[in-house]
Amino acid sequence: MPRHAAFTAAAALVAMASAMPLAAETAPQDVAYDDIGAIAEPLSETAGNPEEGAKIYADKGTGNCVACHAISARTDAEFQGNIGPSLDGAGDRWSVEQLRGIVADAKRTFPESMMPSMYKTAGYVRPGDAFTGKAGTEPLPPLLNAQQIEDVVAYIATLKE
Amino acid sequence: MTIPFRRAALAAMACALALPALAETAPESTDPIVINGGEVELQTAAPAPEHLDGALDEIYSGWLFRDPDTQTMQTDDFENPGxxxxxxxxxxxxxxxxxxxxxxxxxxxxxxxxxxxxxxxxxxxxxxxxxxxxxxxxxxxxxxxxxxxxxxxxxxxxxxxxxxxxxQSRGMPMDVAIDGAAQPFWEQGKEMYYTRYGQLELACSNCHEDHYGDWIRADHLSQGQTNGFPVYRLKDAGLVSQHNRFRGCIRDTRAETFPIGSDEFRALELYVASRGNGLPVEGVSVRH
The missing domain is CATH 1.10.760.10 (Cytochrome c-like domain)
Structure with missing residues (x-):
């Protein structure tokens, strides 16, 4: 192979690798929860971005956290729900590791919690294919991906009284 | 506009401690639905049936959880689109x-x-x-x-x-039998009511027993009583059957739902109806 062609191929490989969804993500089934439901290690290599997390928090198609939780400062979000606790000051009350565990699978911290598990893919009763009402096949895509979890956790961590 | 609601002390405490909230929020008023200038009066609250074993103290018509405009539509048979x-x-x-x-x-x-x-x-x-x-x-x-x-x-x-x-039953209290031959069906329906279906892992009870009176965004949760069915649902601009509503709720848990007219939904229909024993049949109610 001519030298320049080899170089081009190598460059293309590097470019592909960096554009691909992070190789170093922890898959839902591989997450290590501690005995109180916290997750010590970040789920993705890229640090959580609180600004992205704030968007995911209020976005109906992704996190939609706002459906059940309220944050006083979020005057941009109409009709905040009150099923779950207010998240004002949540960044004071919980460590990042605890927040990561709660966002990923709250039932490991609060066994009776109504909160959906955002980073879980199997073990459901009559799992569906999203909101179609039809059967889905486990493993289901998680409700949020690893980076989205990290972003939301980074955002919640900023909520200080 | 919304009806003022009293927050249970428990909910306030749960929020303050940042524990998962578990709140039943009783309606502040339980005025009857007065229809056609008083020709028909439908009670909107009743003591919970004994079989609920304290899961609810009182049972409430879904009418109490709707906004005043929707409520008004049900107070005149000429205005009730149903x-x-x-x-x-x-x-x-x-x-x-x-x-x-x-x-x-x-x-x-x-x-x-x-x-x-x-x-x-x-x-x-x-x-x-x-x-x-x-x-x-x-x-x-x-x-x-x-x-x-x-x-x-x-x-x-x-x-x-x-x-x-x-x-033809408007005003008559719901009174489905749950014993004798009905009991196994009722048990099946009860089991379903408390099963957390789908990827969101939500049971009927999560919203309609533990959190009635609370809000999922702009959606004010009722007890999910069925005495108003078939309902005229503003969102659908038409009548909605009980099984259709069940199908929608279970679908919204990201679950494989059950078919309309299935034995499962018959059993659930019986169980949910029994939770409303004592509330009057509303004939055709109006909800959104």
């Missing part, structure tokens, strides 16, 4: 169809006499030991006595008929 379908149901009642050359009225005559109380006690176990909804009784008559085709459970013709039949 009533046009009751009229159409009467046409259906009198329509001769099938090989036998009969209509509903051929055997059952005056609907206000023959169908009085039917809605309040259905679903119930039939003479062959099967649990039947009103829709099943209608279709059995159609296929065996009228020798006509069965109606689609979720179709307009069936909904018009069930609306007509429901109206």
């Amino acid at each position: 009533m046009i379908f009751v009229d159409q149901g009467m046409d259906e009642w009198n329509m001769v169809e099938g090989e036998a050359g009969k209509s509903c009225a051929s055997c059952h005559e005056d609907v206000s006499e023959s169908m009085k109380g039917v809605r309040a006690t259905t679903p119930k176990v039939n003479k062959d030991g099967a649990l039947w909804s009103v829709e099943d009784y209608v279709n059995d008559c159609r296929t065996s006595r009228m020798q006509a085709e069965a109606l689609d459970w979720n179709g307009d013709r069936m909904k018009n008929l069930t609306a007509l039949i429901s109206m």
Whole structure:
């Protein structure tokens, strides 16, 4: 192979690798929860971005956290729900590791919690294919991906009284 | 505009401690629904039936959880958009169809006499030991006595008929049997009510027992009582059957739902109806 062609191929490989969804993500089934439901290690290599997390928090198609939780400062979000606790000051009350565990699978911290598990893919009763009402096949895509979890956790961590 | 609601002290405490909130928020007012200037008065609250074993103290009509404009629509039969379908149901009642050359009225005559109380006690176990909804009784008559085709459970013709039949029990307290032959069906429905379905892992009870009065965004959660069915639902601009509503709720948990007219939904219909035993049949209610 001519030298320049080899170089081009190598460059293309590097470019592909960096554009691909992070190789170093922890898959839902591989997450290590501690005995109180916290997750010590970040789920993705890229640090959580609180600004992205704030968007995911209020976005109906992704996190939609706002459906059940309220944050006083979020005057941009109409009709905040009150099923779950207010998240004002949540960044004071919980460590990042605890927040990561709660966002990923709250039932490991609060066994009776109504909160959906955002980073879980199997073990459901009559799992569906999203909101179609039809059967889905486990493993289901998680409700949020690893980076989205990290972003939301980074955002919640900023909520200080 | 929203109705003012009293937050239970428990909810306030749960929020303050940032524990998962578990709140039943009782309506501040339980005024009756006064229809046609007082011609009909429907109570909106009743003591919880004993079989609930303290899971609820009081049972409430879904009407209390709707906004004032929606509430008002149900206070006048000329303004209640569901009533046009009751009229159409009467046409259906009198329509001769099938090989036998009969209509509903051929055997059952005056609907206000023959169908009085039917809605309040259905679903119930039939003479062959099967649990039947009103829709099943209608279709059995159609296929065996009228020798006509069965109606689609979720179709307009069936909904018009069930609306007509429901109206004949308006004001009568829900009173479905849960013992004897009904018991295994009731147990099945109860099991379903508390099962956390789908990827969101939500049971009926999560929203309608633990959190009625709370809000999922702009959606004010009721106790999920069925005494107002079939309802005229503003969002659908038409009548909605109980099974259709069940299907929608379970679908929204990101679950594989059950089919309309399935045995599972009959059982759930019985169980949910029994949670409302004591609330009056509203005929055709208006919800959003």
